[in-house]
Amino acid sequence: MQPIITSQDVKLSYGAFEALHGIDLDFNQNEITALIGPSGCGKSTYLRCLNRMNDLIEGVTITGSFKLKDLDMYAEDTDVVELRRQVGMVFQQPIPFPMSIFDNVSYGLKLNGRPDKNFLEERVEESLKQAALWDEVKDDLNKSALELSGGQQQRISIARVLAVRPDVILMDEPTSALDPISSAQIEDTLLQLKKEYTIIMVTHNMQQATRVSDKTAFFNLGNLIEADSTEKIFMNPAKQETDDYINGKFG
Amino acid sequence: MDEIKDRLLKPSKATKQDQRGRMISYLSIGLIAILVISILYFIATRGLSMFFNDGIKVSDFLFKTDWNPGKKLVGALPMIVTSFGVTLLAALIATPFAIAVALFMTEFAPKRGARFLQVVIELLVGIPSVIYGLIGLAVVVPAMRIMYGGTGFGILAGAVVLFVMVLPTITSLTVDALKAVPSHYRQASLALGATRWQTIYKVILRAATPGILTAVVFGMARAFGEALAVQMVIGNAAMLPHNLVSPSATLTSQLTMGIGNTIMGTLPNNALWSLALLLLIMALVFNILVKLIARKGRIK
Ligand SMILES: Nc1ncnc2c1ncn2[C@@H]1O[C@H](COP(=O)(O)OP(=O)(O)OP(=O)(O)O)[C@@H](O)[C@H]1O
Ligand SMILES: [Mg+2]
Numbered sequence: 001m002q003p004i005i006t007s008q009d010v011k012l013s014y015g016a017f018e019a020l021h022g023i024d025l026d027f028n029q030n031e032i033t034a035l036i037g038p039s040g041c042g043k044s045t046y047l048r049c050l051n052r053m054n055d056l057i058e059g060v061t062i063t064g065s066f067k068l069k070d071l072d073m074y075a076e077d078t079d080v081v082e083l084r085r086q087v088g089m090v091f092q093q094p095i096p097f098p099m100s101i102f103d104n105v106s107y108g109l110k111l112n113g114r115p116d117k118n119f120l121e122e123r124v125e126e127s128l129k130q131a132a133l134w135d136e137v138k139d140d141l142n143k144s145a146l147e148l149s150g151g152q153q154q155r156i157s158i159a160r161v162l163a164v165r166p167d168v169i170l171m172d173e174p175t176s177a178l179d180p181i182s183s184a185q186i187e188d189t190l191l192q193l194k195k196e197y198t199i200i201m202v203t204h205n206m207q208q209a210t211r212v213s214d215k216t217a218f219f220n221l222g223n224l225i226e227a228d229s230t231e232k233i234f235m236n237p238a239k240q241e242t243d244d245y246i247n248g249k250f251g
Numbered sequence: 252m253d254e255i256k257d258r259l260l261k262p263s264k265a266t267k268q269d270q271r272g273r274m275i276s277y278l279s280i281g282l283i284a285i286l287v288i289s290i291l292y293f294i295a296t297r298g299l300s301m302f303f304n305d306g307i308k309v310s311d312f313l314f315k316t317d318w319n320p321g322k323k324l325v326g327a328l329p330m331i332v333t334s335f336g337v338t339l340l341a342a343l344i345a346t347p348f349a350i351a352v353a354l355f356m357t358e359f360a361p362k363r364g365a366r367f368l369q370v371v372i373e374l375l376v377g378i379p380s381v382i383y384g385l386i387g388l389a390v391v392v393p394a395m396r397i398m399y400g401g402t403g404f405g406i407l408a409g410a411v412v413l414f415v416m417v418l419p420t421i422t423s424l425t426v427d428a429l430k431a432v433p434s435h436y437r438q439a440s441l442a443l444g445a446t447r448w449q450t451i452y453k454v455i456l457r458a459a460t461p462g463i464l465t466a467v468v469f470g471m472a473r474a475f476g477e478a479l480a481v482q483m484v485i486g487n488a489a490m491l492p493h494n495l496v497s498p499s500a501t502l503t504s505q506l507t508m509g510i511g512n513t514i515m516g517t518l519p520n521n522a523l524w525s526l527a528l529l530l531l532i533m534a535l536v537f538n539i540l541v542k543l544i545a546r547k548g549r550i551k
Contacts, residue, residue, distance in 0.1 A: 085444035
């Protein structure tokens, strides 16, 4: 397996508080990796490093190395905007922009020049189909995205990222605000998407991790405790801490 | 036993306090309501008496251009045009500035820059309008004279003075509107590979549009109602403006100029009350506009 992202000795501090204490973690192409761990252990912090969203927070210092294929993600001359097109992100809360469904999904496409209408329409349809939302919204693409349900809005957020065709998709608890049916739909979507994308997702839901992920990484207190195939982590973890966590003894 | 009964049946101290508090607030509300209603009634009766008692047609008042109440000529169109002229022009110049400053304060320098500009804005709000008028008279009018000839008095000078006066209003309300945009929008847009500028004009300004429109309308209401500063630079000639630098008069300036020189109950006096009524109606219109924008913004 080819790693698409490699990270080494990642340390991150918010001001004087060190939230990550040296993380080495790689992600394979076309796999789903789940990041698990108790609340406050640094999963979101680590995830946000991968498309440099932490740059937006004042007072953050990051050391260590991140590579997307051969590209040094934090090099001086790395174009952050371009990096974020290759490493897309879906947030915990659905964030539809106050515009139509069509404009939401095509948002990222219109950032780069003026693509022609046919191309946009094709891409929007394709992305909505991939996000398992097309059948529900195909007749009112001009409706405001704010009028959709929470689950639909989250799938809009996913479609919006897919439309840009990133290599990697980061997801921070993408289903935590959704009902079981919408969650299941999104899980199905992820399994479909795996063929074309690399997905890294944070989840608090152990069943979800076992259902969809190939690899699981367990974080605790700013450290990576272990990362291995999901099967190994859940059936036969190397560390007692991991075992305790997945069996609900803490966290 | 009797003691307990006694205590339960008599209102306690707290209950009495509560009742007294409620009484006071109801009284205040009643007083304010009476005040508002009497102001409205007063202006309406005075403002309408010209039409009922002196037999002036409303259409003549609104659309005729000759203003000489002594000779029963009460065409207010020149003042209406000038009032709208200075208001719209001032808002037109002020809005882009206000948006730029507000963006700087919220998006680019939210810490130091914002605090400094906040002070500047509060200062601008606190300056009495007569001072704006004086500066307008000393600086703006001569500048207009040099640049465009004529006397320098007129709509343009008025608009420039009003621009400075409404800028803080529009800016601070625009800042509020921008701050109200959820920060997720910024993150989601940047995460899709948008630049900061793209994020600002495609998402943030768009989401803040109803708020910004409200800010502009508030600014316009302020400009429309301003009297003193405008009166000092507008030229005070009650005739239809030929251009932006010919002396003219707004509804407000005509009122302040004329009201001391007329006798209660005469046509010239009543005509001024009709101007006041018009101003009041416009104030209501601005208010309704704000409400409509707010409602539309919410539904979307
Ligand atoms: N913007 C910030 N400024 C300062 N400290 C922060 C910031 N964001 C997170 N932290 C701290 O960093 C640590 C890791 O937070 P992080 O959000 O990465 O946890 P998490 O594993 O995602 O938790 P959860 O499962 O609750 O989402 C926490 O102790 C948190 O308080
Ligand atoms: Mg988190």
